[in-house]
Amino acid sequence: MSKNMQLKVMMDKMNNLANAVHNAPDKGMKQIWTDKWYALVKQYAQELERDKTYQENVKANERLND
Numbered sequence: 001m002s003k004n005m006q007l008k009v010m011m012d013k014m015n016n017l018a019n020a021v022h023n024a025p026d027k028g029m030k031q032i033w034t035d036k037w038y039a040l041v042k043q044y045a046q047e048l049e050r051d052k053t054y055q056e057n058v059k060a061n062e063r064l065n066d
Helices: 003-023 027-065
Strands: none
Touching (some): 003 027
16 A cells, blocks of 8 residues: 555544544543544554654665665
């Protein structure tokens, strides 16, 4: 899957959760959906950091092999 497609999927999931928070009928449900939204943001941040670290390691290995 391309980077653009992955980003679109991430944003769609986050938007769906944000809409669920907005449309939740009571405060308890809003809190549940909010917690799920923050957990998803944390997961995506970890994935982005892992990808960034991987790319940095690839570049470092390429420099060592030159």
